[in-house]
Amino acid sequence: MLHVSTRGEASPLAFSDALLAGLARDGGLYVPKAWPGLTADEIAGFAGQSYAEVAERIIGALADGDIEGKALGEMIREAYAGFRHPAVCPLTQIGDNLFVLELFHGPTLAFKDVAMQLLGRLMNHVLTLRGERATIVGATSGDTGGAAIDAFKGLERVDMFILYPQGRVSDVQRRQMTTVDAPNVHAIAVEGTFDDCQNLVKAMFNHHAFRDELGLSGVNSINWARIAAQVVYYFTAAVSLGAPARKVSFAVPTGNFGDVLAGWVAKRMGLPIERLMIGTNSNDILTRTLQSGAYEMRGVSATTSPSMDIQISSNFERLLFEVHGRDGATVRRLMQSLQQSGRFEIAPEPLARIRAEFDATAVSEAETAAEIGQTWREAGYLLDPHSAIGVAAARRGLKLDPATPVVVLGTAHPAKFPVAVEAASGVVPTLPAHLADLMEREERVTLLPNDQSQIESFIRQNARTVRGAAA
Numbered sequence: 126m127l128h129v130s131t132r133g134e135a136s137p138l139a140f141s142d143a144l145l146a147g148l149a150r151d152g153g154l155y156v157p158k159a160w161p162g163l164t165a166d167e168i169a170g171f172a173g174q175s176y177a178e179v180a181e182r183i184i185g186a187l188a189d190g191d192i193e194g195k196a197l198g199e200m201i202r203e204a205y206a207g208f209r210h211p212a213v214c215p216l217t218q219i220g221d222n223l224f225v226l227e228l229f230h231g232p233t234l235a236f237k238d239v240a241m242q243l244l245g246r247l248m249n250h251v252l253t254l255r256g257e258r259a260t261i262v263g264a265t266s267g268d269t270g271g272a273a274i275d276a277f278k279g280l281e282r283v284d285m286f287i288l289y290p291q292g293r294v295s296d297v298q299r300r301q302m303t304t305v306d307a308p309n310v311h312a313i314a315v316e317g318t319f320d321d322c323q324n325l326v327k328a329m330f331n332h333h334a335f336r337d338e339l340g341l342s343g344v345n346s347i348n349w350a351r352i353a354a355q356v357v358y359y360f361t362a363a364v365s366l367g368a369p370a371r372k373v374s375f376a377v378p379t380g381n382f383g384d385v386l387a388g389w390v391a392k393r394m395g396l397p398i399e400r401l402m403i404g405t406n407s408n409d410i411l412t413r414t415l416q417s418g419a420y421e422m423r424g425v426s427a428t429t430s431p432s433m434d435i436q437i438s439s440n441f442e443r444l445l446f447e448v449h450g451r452d453g454a455t456v457r458r459l460m461q462s463l464q465q466s467g468r469f470e471i472a473p474e475p476l477a478r479i480r481a482e483f484d485a486t487a488v489s490e491a492e493t494a495a496e497i498g499q500t501w502r503e504a505g506y507l508l509d510p511h512s513a514i515g516v517a518a519a520r521r522g523l524k525l526d527p528a529t530p531v532v533v534l535g536t537a538h539p540a541k542f543p544v545a546v547e548a549a550s551g552v553v554p555t556l557p558a559h560l561a562d563l564m565e566r567e568e569r570v571t572l573l574p575n576d577q578s579q580i581e582s583f584i585r586q587n588a589r590t591v592r593g594a595a596a
């Protein structure tokens with residue numbers, strides 16, 4: 126199956142080519158040309174299967190034979206063997222019809238590990254088959270960076286450069302990026318916001334001479350394979366609550382719109398999802414957009430859920446493409462308007478299509494802290510601030526529809542955000558044993574201005590890949 130760009134002008138690519146490309150050459154994001162479907166019987170058959178078995182079926186359907194089946198199965202099994210919970214992504218009940226899907230049992234304690242541990246293996250596999258190398262550039266508001274560095278550290282065929290906003294990630298998040306002693310990974314602190322970092326990454330991809338010279342690739346959720354891997358846990362969670370016979374809703378703490386988009390993809394593939402509830406922090410551009418139809422940028426404020434301090438929600442472009450009948454020209458026009466004036470308007474019909482499947486709600490800093498405190502007191506369950514935003518969104522959804530179970534995506538371990546969690550609950554969350562000495566490890570980081578040419582020079586000087594060929 127081929128993958129097409131949301132902006133309609135780049136050449137369609139097979140799964141493994143889209144995996145290495147990251148962003149399409151027209152600036153768009155890749156999506157499969159058609160959604161593979163699973164029957165209700167097949168979905169019911171997932172009950173009792175391991176996470177890796179379900180992943181093999183779902184990712185196999187999305188990769189559509191482009192990654193050889195036996196190799197894919199082995200990579201999936203290896204990717205999840207190191208998770209600290211045998212279920213990989215277990216489900217915990219914290220209230221009436223209220224569940225947390227714990228996505229933080231991977232090495233860096235965030236949901237990013239679920240996709241990234243597989244992505245590292247997939248990329249290494251494809252690059253090895255082709256005898257190529259790649260230079261990965263990524264932007265992080267805190268979690269993607271650590272997960273990517275862990276998954277790619279030491280890989281011979283890859284150099285990795287991760288841009289994060291200086292002073293705007295938690296100490297644990299920063300140290301997970303800066304204390305890894307591997308010559309192929311580089312943490313770059315940028316004087317700017319996450320949106321600046323993400324804009325720099327996209328600008329490097331759109332600088333085609335640089336892109337080709339360095340063999341650029343990306344591991345942010347602009348990379349279609351990231352979303353594909355995230356689809357799996359929607360199936361495992363819903364099936365364990367009775368799907369496909371029973372509908373389930375999901376509440377998703379949202380920033381770049383990748384995780385909740387994966388839920389929308391699961392629904393397209395046949396999973397009976399009732400509602401997809403977006404929870405935003407006070408950087409509430411998505412909530413405002415669903416209310417008014419106007420996607421309008423404002424300044425980003427720093428919150429206790431820093432990974433969601435985002436205004437340019439990259440994957441929303443994929444949804445825009447779908448609700449506009451896959452019309453790349455319209456998406457190009459909307460994205461141009463965003464770049465030129467910081468806003469665009471969604472017409473009534475596509476907006477109605479979005480509202481038919483998604484709800485959105487903004488959760489303030491005070492409400493986030495109150496949710497952490499309440500859930501700890503009532504359920505004895507410690508939430509991180511991001512997951513707390515999901516729980517607050519779920520509680521609002523349950524008031525409207527108490528009969529449908531809601532699964533909140535628990536996107537990070539509370540110990541990644543100890544200051545906010547302790548302030549809200551009085552409990553100091555502790556890091557798992559493998560990270561116990563994180564705060565004592567030596568840091569290695571380069572501070573650079575928000576300037577594309579200086580960042581490109583740094584990457585050129587430090588990357589071992591030239592023109593995508595093996596050095």
Ligand SMILES: Cc1ncc(COP(=O)(O)O)c(C=O)c1O
Pocket residue numbers: 235236267268269346378379380381382383384385432433511512536537
């Ligand atoms: C802990 C955490 N929760 C939620 C999100 C938001 O996810 P997405 O950007 O896929 O919407 C992020 C960042 O991506 C995150 O790191």
Ligand SMILES: N[C@@H](CCOP(=O)(O)O)C(=O)O
Pocket residue numbers: 264265266267268269270344345346347380381383432433439
């Ligand atoms: N919240 C993310 C931001 C980048 O998101 P991605 O899913 O597009 O990689 C982070 O923690 O870095």
